[in-house]
Structure formats: C-alpha cells, structure tokens
Amino acid sequence: MGKKDKTEIKVDEENREKKQYKKKKEREELEIPKGIDPWKPLELKREDVGKRVLYDESSFATLFPKYREKYLQEIWKLVENVLHEHGIECKLDLIEGSMTVTTTKKCWDPVAILKARDLIKLLSRSVPFEHAQKVLNDDYNCDIIKIGGFVRNKERFVKRRQRLVGPDGSTLKAIELLTKCYVLVQGNTVSSIGPWNGLVQVRKIVEDCLKNIHPIYNIKELMIKRELEKDETLKNENWERYLPQFKKTNQNKKKKVQRKKKDRDAAPFAPPQLPRKEDLAMESGEYFASEEKKRRKIQADREAKHAESEQKRKDERQKSQIAPAEKDRSTTTTTTTTNTTSNIQDTLSNIKNNLKNNKRKEAPANNADDFVLKKNKK
Numbered sequence: 254m255g256k257k258d259k260t261e262i263k264v265d266e267e268n269r270e271k272k273q274y275k276k277k278k279e280r281e282e283l284e285i286p287k288g289i290d291p292w293k294p295l296e297l298k299r300e301d302v303g304k305r306v307l308y309d310e311s312s313f314a315t316l317f318p319k320y321r322e323k324y325l326q327e328i329w330k331l332v333e334n335v336l337h338e339h340g341i342e343c344k345l346d347l348i349e350g351s352m353t354v355t356t357t358k359k360c361w362d363p364v365a366i367l368k369a370r371d372l373i374k375l376l377s378r379s380v381p382f383e384h385a386q387k388v389l390n391d392d393y394n395c396d397i398i399k400i401g402g403f404v405r406n407k408e409r410f411v412k413r414r415q416r417l418v419g420p421d422g423s424t425l426k427a428i429e430l431l432t433k434c435y436v437l438v439q440g441n442t443v444s445s446i447g448p449w450n451g452l453v454q455v456r457k458i459v460e461d462c463l464k465n466i467h468p469i470y471n472i473k474e475l476m477i478k479r480e481l482e483k484d485e486t487l488k489n490e491n492w493e494r495y496l497p498q499f500k501k502t503n504q505n506k507k508k509k510v511q512r513k514k515k516d517r518d519a520a521p522f523a524p525p526q527l528p529r530k531e532d533l534a535m536e537s538g539e540y541f542a543s544e545e546k547k548r549r550k551i552q553a554d555r556e557a558k559h560a561e562s563e564q565k566r567k568d569e570r571q572k573s574q575i576a577p578a579e580k581d582r583s584t585t586t587t588t589t590t591t592n593t594t595s596n597i598q599d600t601l602s603n604i605k606n607n608l609k610n611n612k613r614k615e616a617p618a619n620n621a622d623d624f625v626l627k628k629n630k631k
Contacts, residue, residue: 312355317377401441403463
C-alpha cells in the first residue's frame with residue numbers, strides 16, 4: 254500500500270505541473286494589445302440590460318439648509334428630468350427640509366441610485382446643479398471632506414480654510430487645474446467632483462492644509478509629477494529624488510526662563526522669621542485677657558474707625574460751603590493810583606503844548622460900511 258501511495262502522489266504532481274504550464278501558455282496568447290486600457294470602465298447602455306433588473310425599492314434622503322430652499326425650488330424640474338432618464342424618482346419636502354431619491358420599476362442601472370444619492374448630497378452642500386449633474390457620468394465621482402474637526406480655535410480654522418481659496422481664488426483654481434476636479438469650499442465641508450485619482454489628491458491637499466501645511470507645497474509636487482509623466486523613460490523609475498523635500502522650520506515659541514543670578518553682597522543666611530499672631534497677642538497681653546475684654550476692645554476699635562470715617566465724610570460735605578479766601582488788594586490799589594496820576598499829568602502837558610502851537614488868529618474888525626450896499630457910479 255505504501256508504494257502505491259507514493260506512485261499516485263508523483264503522478265498527481267506531474268499532472269499539476271503540466272496544468273500550470275498550460276495556463277502560462279494561455280496567458281501569453283491572451284495578452285492585452287497595446288493602446289487598450291483594461292481598467293477603463295465600460296459604458297452601460299439601456300440595450301445591454303434586461304427588462305427587469307431591480308426587484309426591490311431602495312431610497313436615500315438628505316437634509317438641506319434653509320438658505321438653499323429658494324435655489325432648489327428653481328432647479329428641481331431639471332433634477333427630475335435628469336433622474337427620470339435613469340428611472341429614479343425624486344421628491345423635495347420643504348416642510349421637513351429634505352430631498353429623497355427612490356428607484357422605480359423602470360430603473361435599469363443598479364448604480365444609478367448611488368449616483369443620485371451623491372447628487373442630492375452635493376446640492377445640499379451649495380454645489381451648483383451644472384457641476385453636480387456630472388456625478389451621474391461613469392468617469393466622475395464625488396468626495397465631501399469634513400474639515401470642522403481639524404482645528405478647535407475658530408479664528409485659526411477660518412485662516413487655514415482661507416488658504417485653500419487663496420487670493421481671488423487663485424490657489425483653488427490651481428488645485429482644480431492640476432487634479433482635474435471641481436472643488437467648492439463651503440462652511441465645514443469641501444466638496445470635490447472628478448476622477449478618482451484627482452479626488453485622492455484633493456483630499457490630501459485639504460487635510461494637509463488644515464494640519465498647517467500650506468497647499469503651495471502639494472501644488473509644487475503635483476506640477477513636478479505632471480512634467481515627469483510626460484517622459485516615458487522615467488515611467489518605471491522612482492521619482493523621490495526629483496520631488497522637493499521641505500523641512501519644518503517652525504521654531505519653539507516657548508520663552509526661556511531666565512534664572513536669577515545670586516547677589517554676592519546679599520546676606521548668607523535667611524532673614525529672621527516673622528512673628529505669628531499668637532506671639533504678638535502674647536506680647537501685648539491680649540492673649541491672656543478674657544473673652545469679654547477682647548469683645549469690648551474689638552467693639553471700641555470698630556467705633557473709633559466708624560467715627561473717623563464719619564468725620565472725613567462730614568469734612569468733604571462742608572468743603573463746598575466754605576467761602577474762598579479773599580485776595581489782598583493793597584498792592585493793586587497803589588499801582589492803580591500811581592497809574593492814574595501819571596496819566597492826568599501827561600494829558601495836561603499835551604493840552605498846553607497844543608495851545609502854544611495853534612494860537613488863534615485875530616479876525617479884522619468889521620465896519621458899518623461893510624454891511625451897506627454900494628451904489629454903482631454912473
């Protein structure tokens with residue numbers, strides 16, 4: 254029995270080797286011709302599918318914010334028309350603030366319901382319908398990145414989110430061109446639509462940006478990779494030597510604690526210990542006094558403080574009633590009298606001078622003949 258078992262095992266091994274050899278030969282014969290991408294998804298058409306594909310109804314629903322209500326009402330007919338082609342029904346509930354998509358008997362693509370779910374998600378995240386409807390194509394997918402939990406500080410979060418957009422949206426435009434994706438930053442989410450490779454790159458850039466890595470570093474890396482892809486000789490090589498390696502230059506902002514230098518002139522021993530309350534009470538004799546005496550002393554101190562504060566308040570009230578001190582006018586009167594006397598003397602001297610210089614001229618005496626009319630001589 255042992256010899257037979259060994260011979261059977263040998264035969265089985267030989268048969269297996271022959272089968273493996275045949276398989277390898279078959280593989281060589283079935284090689285994929287050049288210029289054909291085996292991973293490219295094939296388009297599914299209505300003609301390729303049977304009459305009935307789905308035997309059960311499936312539905313998805315999403316909520317939307319109130320500020321999107323007006324826009325969704327305007328474009329809802331367009332959404333219904335697009336989804337009707339795939340055999341999907343959609344409803345807009347303005348009371349609950351929700352959108353629902355459900356499959357019907359006419360639905361011939363089983364993946365269409367998942368695409369419709371992504372469409373309503375994007376519409377709720379403020380993505381325009383023109384871009385959101387691209388998700389229904391087989392080549393496009395979507396990714397909604399939640400960025401609210403990366404940073405706790407609100408001001409820091411707003412600054413880092415603004416870095417993604419850049420000045421006048423230049424950074425966001427560069428990301429879109431390099432990744433071939435549509436990117437929208439809205440609130441606590443970043444929505445992106447495009448091919449799978451681009452969506453992975455967008456997610457990496459967004460997450461790094463909120464971890465305090467500027468998006469310009471990732472953009473530089475993508476630009477270099479884009480140039481390297483054009484060179485066919487570098488397709489099978491490692492690109493790490495060509496890519497830039499940025500080092501962190503963040504300095505520790507903690508202030509160094511400066512140790513106080515010991516003063517050489519200071520006393521070598523510690524200062525004497527301050528006395529306790531009990532020691533001071535013993536020195537004054539209060540410690541040995543009865544409780545009644547202590548209570549009376551506390552009362553007397555309190556009354557003295559009260560009287561002192563009362564007197565201060567009284568003095569402040571009487572300040573407004575006290576008349577101001579009168580000024581000494583003796584000096585002012587003497588100066589004014591001297592000034593007045595000097596002014597009078599000056600005026601008198603001026604008058605005398607004027608009288609001497611401007612004497613009145615004596616007028617000639619008038620005769621009676623001057624007042625009589627003289628007759629004309631014939």
